Amino acid sequence: MFAMQPKIDSEALPFLLRASRKQQSLTDAVSELRGIIERQLQASGGILFRDFHLDGAEAFRSFAASFGHPLLSYEFxxxxxxxxxxxxxxxxxxxxxxxxxxxxxxxxxxxxPLKIWFYCEQPAQQGGETPIADSRLIYRDMPAAIRSRFAEKGVMYVRNYGSGLDVDWRDVFGAQSKAEVEAYCAAHAIACEWKDGDELRTRQVCQGTAVHPFTGDKVWFNQAHLFHVSSLAPEVRESLLDIVSDPLELPRNAFYGDGSPIEDETLAAVRDVLDRHKIIFPWQAGDVVMLDNMLTAHAREPFKGPRRVIVAMAQAYGLQ
Structure with missing residues (x-):
């Protein structure tokens, strides 16, 4: 038997599934309760497995893979x-x-990925939580004009690699040659252009909102607030704009899908809605959180002291 509790504090997310005895195997729990876990995941969007036995990274990998989908590599x-x-x-x-x-x-x-798992091997001495939020509620709570604009236009992400200010394109694409990068971009509807030397620019128009393929729920689903220049600290933003006057030349930036600029005040309103829906729970060593990646967003709080949380993803889905 496994102890199930639908709430942590006053929140229904995450659903808490707790072992009823010491050394109870997390992998065994999945084999016995897979159907219940899958249904609960679509209902609440996230499950916290607590007090189960899970012996390190390889056991975590086996646990995530036991749901029947190959684990995904961190591409792009x-x-x-x-x-x-x-x-x-x-x-x-x-x-x-x-x-x-x-x-x-x-x-x-x-x-x-439709599924993502987090395994806390070592919680921080202070902070370091992984806040989560219901993307369905974020969608519903988003101002109607903003929601409609993002749904209609989507988001164009522009990234410039090779300036030393962002992740190197070789790491992003897991490639060493330009031909490999060009092949990946062609297969994923990404426009790419090589600039001076080894510098690269990519542009991709993606969704602003999405519909879950199994539940039919509409969700807020983009990262405009992370890529847009307004996400930078004011002093960093000012310094960059002193050097780079063209918004397309910034290490990364976000625009509406038609290429028009996203207003700072719009993204301020988006961030306000996101912050209102943030749910924070404390990590305990051995905790595993399983999220439906479309139904539930995640974050990270600042922390002090050593912290080790590892991640796996599975069940690829998308617009290709």
């Missing part, structure tokens, strides 16, 4: 990560003092 990434094992990566390697806003994994592309 936007943040630095380190591969731990096949299909398992460190969480985003940003400095501890930085927060990471709510987002859905790879919502800046036209294909993404």
């Amino acid at each position: 990434g936007s943040t630095p990560r380190t591969q731990v094992s096949s299909g398992v990566y460190t969480s985003t390697e940003y400095p501890p003092h930085q927060s990471i806003p709510l987002h859905n994994e790879q919502a800046y592309t036209r294909d993404w």
Whole structure:
């Protein structure tokens, strides 16, 4: 038997599935309760597995793979990560003092994972939580004019690689040759152009909102608020704009899908809605969180002390 609790504090997300005895295997729980877990995941959007036995990164990889979908590699990434094992990566390697806003994994592309798992091997001494939020509620709470504009126009993401200010294109594409990059871009509806030397620019028009393929729910699904220049600290933004006057030349930026600029005030309103829906729960060593990546966004709080959270993704889906 497994102890199920639908709430942590006053929130229904994440659904809490707790072991009823010590050393209860998490993989065994999946084999016994897979149908219930899948239904609950679509209902609540996220499940927290707590107090189960899970012995390290390889056991976590096996657990995630046990849901029947090959684990995905981190292709066309936007943040630095380190591969731990096949299909398992460190969480985003940003400095501890930085927060990471709510987002859905790879919502800046036209294909993404439907499932994502986080395994907390070591919680931070202070902070370091992984906040989550219901993307359905974010969609419903978004001002109607903004929601309609993003749904109609989508988002165009522009990235410039090779300036030393962003992830190198070789790491992003997992490639060493320009031909490999061009082939990947052609297969994924990404426009690419080579600039001076080894510098590269990509543009891709993606969704602003989306419909879940199984539940039919409409969700807020983009990363305009992360890529847009307004996401930078004011002093960093001013310094960059002193050097680069053309918004297309910034290391990364976001526009409406027709190429027109997204207003700062629009993204301020978007961030306000996201912040209102943020749910924060404390990590415990051994916790695993499983999210439906379309139904639930995630983030990261600043932290102090060592912290190790690793990630796996599966069940590719998208607009290709």
